[in-house]
Amino acid sequence: MTKILVVDDEMAMRQGLVDNLMFEGYEVDEAENGKVALDKIQSESYDLIVLDVMMPELSGFDVCKQLRQAGNQVPIILLTAKGEEIDRVLGLEFGADDYISKPFSLRELLARIKAILRRTQHSTTPVQNLTEIGQMKVDFEKYEAFVGSEKVKLSHREFEVLHFLYNHRQKIVSRDDLLKNIWGYDEFPTTRTIDNFILRIRQKVEINPNDPKIILTVHGMGYKML
Known part of the structure; x- marks a missing residue:
């Protein structure tokens, strides 16, 4: 229960x-x-x-x-x-x-x-289905992430943002897209909240977060995952 x-x-x-x-x-x-x-x-x-x-x-x-x-x-x-x-x-x-x-x-x-x-409350199957994103490997079913053999701490919301970007990779995703699809209710947080989430995710995914190669900023539009 x-x-x-x-x-x-x-x-x-x-x-x-x-x-x-x-x-x-x-x-x-x-x-x-x-x-x-x-x-x-x-x-x-x-x-x-x-x-x-x-x-x-x-x-x-x-x-x-x-x-x-x-x-x-x-x-x-x-x-x-x-x-x-x-x-x-x-x-x-x-x-x-x-x-x-x-x-x-x-x-x-x-x-x-x-x-x-x-x-x-996802499946508890022991089989890992790892997706490689930058330097990190992610199991979206079990909400687990690793860099090498070290487990990486991501909040559930960070997983959801990362998953949405991955499902829309090579496409531009606007901040409003993320707010609507991840938060999903009428009273949204601000777009600044999205920027803070992206910053934290980059610190875990990118080899050099100051020079991102995986999650790019498309100025005036949003973000794109390569």
Whole structure:
């Protein structure tokens, strides 16, 4: 059964999410703050985390950043009471897979959760189907990447952007194409977010990220993977 961790310091909000997710058939655990969440994540395995941003002592940004620095790539949806662009950009840069601004509809949150789980709960077959992209070899089915024998850390969203570019290689892909097809909902992040994702992907794919040979910028239009 899919297991979700809900992290929110507001008890009413947390309990409401827990009850509704359990009603949808998920196994649900909860944490009242970031520190408790990190302790639980160290001892339990979760398929997805719903994480509030504005919490005392340890914010959702801090939790997300610490998990990614430790190599934990569990999908994360950030809940934020703010709507400013900077909060959205920061959340994605810290490695979150998605964000949703309060107040939100339960239907929208459930749709986001299902979309992420569809992408991440892939086949567990041990056979690797590696695709070579620059200096990196990628298994898009298992969401794994390697440079030589070393495993490379990519967020789920980075995998999706990379996969989309690979499926459209030799073609120009606009920033709007990526926003529409990867994020896939009406309230898009900014095109600057795409540029930041491309920068991070280049650092892993390119031998020299400052002189890219695999993912090229087509000025005024977008990107092209060779």
